Amino acid sequence: MSHADLTLTAWLDLSDEAASRTAAAIARSTDARLAGTGPHAYAGRTGRVAFFDRDGIRFALVPGGTVRLGHDADRFVPSARQLADFTEAVAEYDLTRPLNHFVAEATSPPRHVFLPARLVAVRSEETDALLASDEAGHDDSHAEYDHAWLMAGLERCGLRPPTPDEWEYACAAGATSLFRWGDEYPEGEPYGEVPLIQEPNLFGLVIGDDPYRAEFTTDPAVLCGGDGGSALCGGYGDFLTWLTLATAYRDPDLAEAVYDGGLTGETPVRPILQIP
Template identity: 70%
Template sequence: MSHVDLTVDGWLALSDAGAAGVAAAIAHDVGAALVSVSTHSYAGRSGRVALFERDGIRYALVPGGTVELGCDPARFVPTSRQLHDFAEAVAAYSVPEPIHRFLAEQMSPTRRATLPARLVAVRSVDADSLLTAEHDGTDDHESVMARLEWRGLRPPTPDEWEYDCGAGATTLFRWGDEYPDGEPYGDVPLIQSPNFFGLVIGDDPYRAEFTTDPAVLCGGDGGSALCGGYGGFLSWITLATAYRDPTLAEIIYEGYLVGETPVRPVLPVP
């Protein structure tokens, strides 16, 4: 079996020795160093994480397969606190009601996708960090793609990013449907702890990440809701796994913010 066809079930079904062997073979194939293979838990789920390193970037193995993506607002049952926070947003801003309609407009739709196994950077990097001496000074999505391709890398597709983040969780956030007290910024273990795949992802609403689609950034809204003081619900929802901000890309490109916008390198598995 090609490693690109490795699924979550297949990965977790391996013995410890078998998993170490698969991880070592992947490391050899992509020219990376195998750092560790260990058990890992997040938000009540237990699994196994393999970490790799190449050219100063640490990666985690994300198995593939046919997966469920997107958000079904009908299955979301808001808590009384979420309803209160949402009502405050409705009173202060032009937010469509009811809450399920709002979610339908803010989230990607439910769908199925077949994804390859791949190595995904544990943390995103700013696009400027990928600059080389050959860089021609352009500052757009195409240049970010070229900078990654030069290293044998690419960004995740929007589908891959969602799966990287949620890791198969069907809840609004990768940890569940509720958000903790406070703001989605700073020292908040739920958003800063490595997720089920060992990725630190969707951890800062200011750091929405590029994908292969120039119009789709994932993992935040550039900090608009949080910085604007829009309240708990509107600020936290930007870190929901399926959240999409249709205006963010235009703001980044027109504001010459490409270089400081994050991208999460993906190292394909042969």
């Protein structure tokens, strides 16, 4: 069996010794260095992490399997605080849809998908910085800095962005709540010193930690992990601002704003290292 078939259940069921052997085999197959394995907890859940280093980037193992993704509007019950925050936004911005409908339209639909195990960068990287050394060896003086440029540059490095499904699962780590830690958001804005969003998630990833840092995926029309800071910078209130960090959040206008605004190079991407 290929290690790309490793599921989360199988990974967690391994003994510590077997997990170390499996991680070492994955490191050899990806030409990476195993940095270690061990237990890890996040938001009341416990698991196991494995970290790898290659070409100056730290990766974490994200097991695969058939997983549940998207936002289930029928399951979500907003809190009194969320309702109050949303009511303020309705009054301020003339929103016409009920809260549940609004959230459903701003998130990807519920679905089950099969994903392979893979190595995912622990932190996102600014695209121009990540590809700077690669570009030095290529004559791209006439290239347009668009999504195709990003994909080609990562491919030359043996990498790629996550698919939107892969990004969602890497962020949720199996959680089915609105956010990776639950359905409620903490007091304050999702920026700065907020432990829930800055702590590594159950897979050991620092992800969805800053609404300004929406990340590229393999789909040129889909960026995940924020809205480029529009809601926070625009003062849209707690509910609309925190919603941009919901695991399944989608902003249909963000990609166009990034490409048209010449922001491709400074927009983050989270490299994926495929497990053969």
